[in-house]
Amino acid sequence: MNAIGELSRSLWMEAGFPRGRALAGNLEVDVAVVGAGIAGLSTAYEFARLGRRVAVFDAGTIAGGMTARTSAHLSYESDDYYQELIRLRGEDEARQYFQSQKAAVDRIEQIALRKGIDCDFARVDGYLFASGASDNGLIEKEREAAMRAGFADVTLLESLPGRATGKALRFPNQARFHPLKYLSGLATALARGGVALYEQTRIVSFREKDGQVTLQSAGGQTIRAGVAVAATNSPVNDFVAIHTKQAPYRTYVFAAPVAKGTVPDCLFWDTQDPYHYVRLQPRQEDDLLIVGGEDHKSGVVADGELRIAALRDWAEELFGPLGETEFAWSGQVYEPVDAVPFAGRNPGNDNIYVITGDSGEGLTTGVAGAIIVAALAQQGQCPWAPVYDPGRKTVKALGEFIKENAGVAKDMAQHLTGGEVASLADIAPGQGALLRLHGEKVAAYRDDDGRLHIVSASCSHAGCVVHFNPFERCWDCPCHGSQFGTDGQVLAGPALKPLASRQA
Ligand SMILES: Cc1cc2nc3c(=O)[nH]c(=O)nc-3n(C[C@H](O)[C@H](O)[C@H](O)COP(=O)(O)OP(=O)(O)OC[C@H]3O[C@@H](n4cnc5c(N)ncnc54)[C@H](O)[C@@H]3O)c2cc1C
Numbered sequence: 001m002n003a004i005g006e007l008s009r010s011l012w013m014e015a016g017f018p019r020g021r022a023l024a025g026n027l028e029v030d031v032a033v034v035g036a037g038i039a040g041l042s043t044a045y046e047f048a049r050l051g052r053r054v055a056v057f058d059a060g061t062i063a064g065g066m067t068a069r070t071s072a073h074l075s076y077e078s079d080d081y082y083q084e085l086i087r088l089r090g091e092d093e094a095r096q097y098f099q100s101q102k103a104a105v106d107r108i109e110q111i112a113l114r115k116g117i118d119c120d121f122a123r124v125d126g127y128l129f130a131s132g133a134s135d136n137g138l139i140e141k142e143r144e145a146a147m148r149a150g151f152a153d154v155t156l157l158e159s160l161p162g163r164a165t166g167k168a169l170r171f172p173n174q175a176r177f178h179p180l181k182y183l184s185g186l187a188t189a190l191a192r193g194g195v196a197l198y199e200q201t202r203i204v205s206f207r208e209k210d211g212q213v214t215l216q217s218a219g220g221q222t223i224r225a226g227v228a229v230a231a232t233n234s235p236v237n238d239f240v241a242i243h244t245k246q247a248p249y250r251t252y253v254f255a256a257p258v259a260k261g262t263v264p265d266c267l268f269w270d271t272q273d274p275y276h277y278v279r280l281q282p283r284q285e286d287d288l289l290i291v292g293g294e295d296h297k298s299g300v301v302a303d304g305e306l307r308i309a310a311l312r313d314w315a316e317e318l319f320g321p322l323g324e325t326e327f328a329w330s331g332q333v334y335e336p337v338d339a340v341p342f343a344g345r346n347p348g349n350d351n352i353y354v355i356t357g358d359s360g361e362g363l364t365t366g367v368a369g370a371i372i373v374a375a376l377a378q379q380g381q382c383p384w385a386p387v388y389d390p391g392r393k394t395v396k397a398l399g400e401f402i403k404e405n406a407g408v409a410k411d412m413a414q415h416l417t418g419g420e421v422a423s424l425a426d427i428a429p430g431q432g433a434l435l436r437l438h439g440e441k442v443a444a445y446r447d448d449d450g451r452l453h454i455v456s457a458s459c460s461h462a463g464c465v466v467h468f469n470p471f472e473r474c475w476d477c478p479c480h481g482s483q484f485g486t487d488g489q490v491l492a493g494p495a496l497k498p499l500a501s502r503q504a
């Protein structure tokens with residue numbers, strides 16, 4: 001297994017990348033895209049093909065965010081189930097969602113073909129299976145709902161072929177790919193087509209006046225644009241509104257070899273909550289089985305290694321013995337309260353757009369979001385836009401909204417409680433803990449050489465208490481998902497500023 005430390009490396013990170021440069025001066029463009037993951041680069045593609053002058057800005061590196069940590073299933077079955085989507089949003093919206101997701105998979109395939117991107121794209125069957133007979137009813141109901149949403153050819157099976165499971169659904173014509181090979185090829189094609197790609201350029205403010213958008217970078221540069229798109233996974237243009245409608249969850253993945261022919265080249269996921277998700281990445285000598293799941297609300301538990309072990313036990317029970325784990329990593333997904341992500345005009349703005357709330361299908365919703373945003377900005381409409389509208393309120397999801405937001409007040413209250421350890425001396429090398437120091441709650445980490453790194457425990461976004469994540473050695477905020485390095489630097493938003501440094 002690769003060493004757990006700093007941020008765990010996913011198997012995709014071996015792909016080479018075109019490098020961007022940091023923005024060095026002020027800039028004027030038609031479209032400023034903030035974030036260079038699948039949502040941002042797909043957005044840049046959609047606007048560039050409409051002939052707009054586009055620049056992309058990333059706080060880190062191109063495709064260094066959650067797209068580098070995905071498991072890369074390309075499926076258009078809803079991971080909240082179409083039966084739930086129909087209950088919450090009605091059959092018409094479920095159908096629009098289905099069409100947008102299907103179009104997203106087609107778009108990735110077309111782009112890979114048109115641009116000659118060798119990214120292991122393959123059409124494969126997807127199987128949703130009941131982990132036990134008690135979920136057979138759910139599977140049968142889902143078949144009917146999926147067909148109402150648009151899946152004409154979903155088949156009901158007595159079990160996953162060759163495995164002792166409950167009933168299963170087979171969705172033909174889903175897909176898988178290597179996400180970073182794809183984004184590497186896409187970034188190269190964009191750069192060749194005149195799109196400017198900037199790395200190490202954090203955008204810290206979005207303002208709109210008289211139809212013109214002005215962005216400010218952390219380095220002090222100003223970018224003027226007709227349109228700006230926040231494709232930062234968690235929207236950094238918005239302080240609270242959208243963050244109350246989606247909740248951050250961490251999910252875990254490992255990859256281990258299986259002999260060729262042992263597991264078919266398909267996508268699999270089950271009905272447990274949280275669900276397990278499985279696929280193959282073919283290699284020359286053998287295949288890698290990629291297994292994910294064991295999700296939890298971000299920042300509330302600190303047992304990543306146990307979760308990877310539990311995933312392995314689960315996978316071996318279903319697929320038989322696996323080779324040594326070669327990669328293990330985790331990442332964050334945002335669960336929208338009403339089963340559909342947010343993509344479209346940012347509430348209160350005319351020319352600032354947002355793509356977020358990805359859930360476990362953020363690759364396809366990121367691509368669909370890009371198509372929606374470009375159509376709205378260029379033609380003023382898109383048939384899928386109402387389904388993804390960032391300003392919507394779904395009354396039927398009120399219970400979920402209240403449940404997810406109750407955690408914020410609970411976390412804030414932790415500023416007043418004692419620490420996890422009594423003194424700095426109680427923190428072992430490689431460990432982090434919260435404690436009270438000079439009357440304040442601080443987050444302290446001792447590195448492998450014994451040096452202490454102390455920062456304020458108050459999240460720089462809206463003040464919740466951060467918690468140590470020993471699996472990735474960083475500080476996670478449970479409220480809206482910001483993640484900070486042990487030195488306090490921002491790894492993931494919505495926070496824009498580091499955690500304040502503190503002395504022992
Ligand atoms: C373990 C795991 C498994 C998953 N499996 C699947 C799957 O099988 N299928 C699927 O469809 N989805 C899956 N997902 C979800 C999917 O991978 C993500 O939703 C998707 O990759 C998010 O893409 P993005 O472009 O929105 O964000 P990212 O890839 O995170 O890109 C956002 C970029 O914005 C940049 N940024 C942030 N703040 C700023 C700022 N202030 N200024 C400039 N840049 C900034 C970041 O540096 C980053 O590069 C999975 C996710 C995880 C974690």
Ligand code: FES
Pocket residue numbers: 459460461462463464477478479480481482493494495
């Ligand atoms: S992410 Fe919002 S308070 Fe931390």
